[in-house]
Amino acid sequence: MEFFLSRYRNLSVLLVAILAQLVLLAYQVKSNQDVRLIRVWAVTAVTPMARLIEASRSGVFHFFSDYFVLLDAREENKRMKRDLDQTKMENQYLRTELSTADRAKSLAIFQTHALSKTIAAHIIGNTTDSGAKVVMVDRGSSSGVEKGMAVITPSGIVGKVNRVYSFSSFVLLINDQTFACGVISRKNRVHGTLKGQGNSTVIVDYVQNEEKVEQGEWFDTSGDDLTFPKGHPVGEATVVRPGKSRKEIFVTPSGFQDGLEEVLIVLEGVHAPAPDGALGNQPVHLLAPPPADGDSAATSPPTPNGLSTDADRLLDRYRKIGEAQKHVYGERGSGAPNYNASLDDARKAQDAKSPAQPANQ
Amino acid sequence: MTEFSQEFSEPSRKDRVSKFTVASIILIPLAAILFQVYVPRFFTYLQYLELPLLVTVYFALMWRSPVAGVFFGAGIGLAQDSLSDHPLGMFGIVKTLVGYFAASVSQRFDVENSVVRLVLGFFFYFFHQFFNWVLTRALLGQALDFEPQQTIVVAVLNAAVAVPLYRILDKLRVTG
Numbered sequence: 001m002e003f004f005l006s007r008y009r010n011l012s013v014l015l016v017a018i019l020a021q022l023v024l025l026a027y028q029v030k031s032n033q034d035v036r037l038i039r040v041w042a043v044t045a046v047t048p049m050a051r052l053i054e055a056s057r058s059g060v061f062h063f064f065s066d067y068f069v070l071l072d073a074r075e076e077n078k079r080m081k082r083d084l085d086q087t088k089m090e091n092q093y094l095r096t097e098l099s100t101a102d103r104a105k106s107l108a109i110f111q112t113h114a115l116s117k118t119i120a121a122h123i124i125g126n127t128t129d130s131g132a133k134v135v136m137v138d139r140g141s142s143s144g145v146e147k148g149m150a151v152i153t154p155s156g157i158v159g160k161v162n163r164v165y166s167f168s169s170f171v172l173l174i175n176d177q178t179f180a181c182g183v184i185s186r187k188n189r190v191h192g193t194l195k196g197q198g199n200s201t202v203i204v205d206y207v208q209n210e211e212k213v214e215q216g217e218w219f220d221t222s223g224d225d226l227t228f229p230k231g232h233p234v235g236e237a238t239v240v241r242p243g244k245s246r247k248e249i250f251v252t253p254s255g256f257q258d259g260l261e262e263v264l265i266v267l268e269g270v271h272a273p274a275p276d277g278a279l280g281n282q283p284v285h286l287l288a289p290p291p292a293d294g295d296s297a298a299t300s301p302p303t304p305n306g307l308s309t310d311a312d313r314l315l316d317r318y319r320k321i322g323e324a325q326k327h328v329y330g331e332r333g334s335g336a337p338n339y340n341a342s343l344d345d346a347r348k349a350q351d352a353k354s355p356a357q358p359a360n361q
Numbered sequence: 362m363t364e365f366s367q368e369f370s371e372p373s374r375k376d377r378v379s380k381f382t383v384a385s386i387i388l389i390p391l392a393a394i395l396f397q398v399y400v401p402r403f404f405t406y407l408q409y410l411e412l413p414l415l416v417t418v419y420f421a422l423m424w425r426s427p428v429a430g431v432f433f434g435a436g437i438g439l440a441q442d443s444l445s446d447h448p449l450g451m452f453g454i455v456k457t458l459v460g461y462f463a464a465s466v467s468q469r470f471d472v473e474n475s476v477v478r479l480v481l482g483f484f485f486y487f488f489h490q491f492f493n494w495v496l497t498r499a500l501l502g503q504a505l506d507f508e509p510q511q512t513i514v515v516a517v518l519n520a521a522v523a524v525p526l527y528r529i530l531d532k533l534r535v536t537g
Contacts, residue, residue, distance in 0.1 A: 010427035014461045017431050018454055021439075025450035025500060042443035046398060053399050125398045128452075129445040130408050131490075131505075136398070162446055170446055177505045198506065 040165060043136075047168045050124040051138055085154040092154075092233065116229050117268040118152070119143055123260055124168070133159075133176035133196065139265060140167045148227060150266040156233040156255030157181070157221060158263050171263070174234075174253055175202055182224030183234050188212045191222055192249065194234060200256075202235065204249040209242045219251055229269040379423035380535040389530065390416050390437050398444060409515045411486060413437050415523045417456050418485050419530055421463035422472040434460025447501065455493050459485050473531075475524050482523030486516040 062074065121137040139145050141164050151158045151171050159179065163170040172179055179196040183204055190211045192204040207213060217237050223230030239250040318339060322329055327337040393412035401408035417437050421430035438456030442449040463485060470477050494507040 010431075010461070010465075013428045014431050014457065017435050017457050021435065021450040021453045021457065025448055025454070028448040028450070029501065038439075038443050038449060042440070046395070046444060049395070050399060054402075057403065123402065126401045126408065127445045128394055128397045128413065128441040129447065130397065130401075130411055131493075132446055134446040135402075172446065178503055 039163070043165045043168055046125070047136075047138070047165070050136060050168075054122060054124045054138075088154040092231070095231075116266045118264040118266050119145070121145075121151075121169075121263050121265050123171075123263065127170060131198065133173035133179075133198065134162065135159075135171050135173065135260070137169050137171055137263065137265070138167065140165045140169050142166050144267055145169050145265055150228045150232075150269065151263050152228070152232055152266060153255045153260075153263055155257050156235060156253060157228055158255040158260065160227055161265065169265075174255070175199065180225075181228055182222040183219045184222040185213050185237075186218040186220055187214065188217065191224070192219070194219070194251070200252070201238070201250045202253055204237070204251055205246065207247040207249060209245070209247055211247065213237060213240050213247060213249055215240045223269075229266060378425050381420075381423075381533060382535060385533045386420070389533070390420075390433075390440070394437070394440055394444065397441075409518060410522060411489065411519055412526075413441050413452075414456065414459065414486060414489050415482065415519065415526060416530075417460055418463045418481060418523070419527050421460040422467040422478075422481070423534070425464055425467045427461050427464040430460030430462075430464030431457050432460075434458070447497070451493065451496055451501075454496060455489055458492065459489055462488075475528075478527050479520045479524050482520035483516045486519045487512060490516070 119139060121139040121143075123135045124138045125136040127134040127136065137151075145161055145164055147161055147164050149161045151160055157174060159171045159173040159176070160181075161169050162172040173196070174181070174194065175196040175198065177196050177198045179194075179202075181194050182191065183194045184191050188211070190207055190213050192207040195203050195205050197203060204213075204219060215237055217240075219234040219237065221228035221230055221232045221234060233254050235251040235253040235255075237249050238252050239248070241248050318337075319329075321339055322337045325337040390413065393416045396410075396412050397408075417430075417434045420433050424430065424433075434456035435453050438451075438453035439449060441452040441456070445452065463481065466472075466481065470481075472478065472481070490512050491507065494505060497503050497505055
């Protein structure tokens with residue numbers, strides 16, 4: 001053993017280092033837990049510097065902007081932009097609500113909805129993985145941010161919170177390859193799953209070739225993923241073509257249009273509450289059957305138990321004809337009643353046979 | 362002194378080990394990692410630059426010690442992991458291997474030659490990205506795409522940056 005370690009010292013060290021990291025990795029994957037302490041230290045060490053750099057950058061930019069370019073116009077522009085963003089959000093909300101109300105004719109749904117509660121956040125840095133589309137924002141658990149919350153701008157969705165620390169969070173952008181969320185096309189109401197590709201465009205997957213999606217059609221969030229509020233814009237379909245089994249739909253995200261500096265984290269979404277109670281054993285409304293010519297039984301109201309079908313009514317009619325003809329069902333050798341006779345004829349024939357009996361017996 | 366004795370008096374390639382101050386060893390990798398966190402925020406096109414990898418390769422090449430390369434690569438990789446979104450160890454494993462192989466290669470090549478540095482920069486970037494993709498698929502089960510053409514282009518860019526960067530880092534070596 002000693003000879004082996006001295007002879008293959010470099011290789012042994014390599015194997016031990018790899019093995020140790022594999023064990024660390026396996027622990028995290030298997031237990032679905034993070035080595036939080038290391039991350040907290042690292043992120044906590046980086047966040048203040050990130051804030052400082054961002055503040056310096058924005059300070060220098062605003063200084064030049066204020067004093068050399070536009071003087072006070074920047075403040076006014078900022079205020080107007082904020083108003084415009086708010087108006088766009090409200091407009092989008094109202095349009096969605098109106099559309100929902102139109103389709104469902106349901107004022108109740110419209111009334112239960114309210115604007116999402118959001119919190120503004122600055123993007124202060126990237127992660128160290130050059131391939132991943134993950135950014136760091138300056139809001140963390142101290143501001144009420146939780147993992148899985150949606151991140152949006154007035155123009156569209158941006159991503160979702162993936163990791164939360166005290167004063168910062170990581171946001172997985174919608175163009176990351178591991179991102180997915182439910183979407184619906186605005187015009188044809190086709191459901192699909194939005195997936196990132198690692199570049200500037202995203203795709204909408206799981207849309208069958210038979211379904212209709214037009215180029216230039218907008219996609220909104222469907223709310224199926226329980227992360228994003230329903231009806232928030234996602235982007236415009238730039239390429240729509242049939243694939244092998246499913247449509248290939250490429251979408252340009254609208255949330256990135258104005259650059260990413262400030263985003264909104266949705267603390268409380270606007271999902272309507274899911275209906276309570278089991279779906280089974282619910283009453284089924286049935287219309288009365290159409291009246292048949294010369295058959296009064298068909299116009300009779302449904303039986304109290306609600307199960308009134310043509311077979312039930314036919315059985316009822318045969319039973320009454322049998323009773324009128326004094327036929328006992330199940331008696332051997334008694335033959336069958338004359339079902340061709342109408343019920344009134346059968347009653348008249350019976351009355352003629354027994355005139356002494358009162359009519360009401 | 363004869364030519365024969367002169368040849369023997371020069372240190373062999375394996376023995377030409379560079380030394381750095383402790384401050385350089387700590388601050389340079391730290392700067393490389395922080396570069397990846399902050400700079401792409403302002404210059405998006407620089408997000409393709411994998412400075413921690415280039416620094417790992419440089420120190421492993423200069424130290425010419427596979428053991429040092431292993432520990433240095435693992436350290437930078439784990440630090441990078443702690444500021445990324447995936448589990449700790451992904452970059453750690455890849456950069457451990459990069460450090461080991463770069464140090465092993467340095468014993469056979471003249472690593473102060475710019476062309477060699479360019480080629481090694483290109484090779485190790487491609488190896489890093491490919492192995493990272495393999496690990497992500499195999500260990501995390503994430504079906505990410507690997508685009509060889511794009512990776513080659515980015516590898517060339519990284520290699521092009523590596524050559525002048527290594528020249529600058531050469532000046533931080535401790536002589537004597």
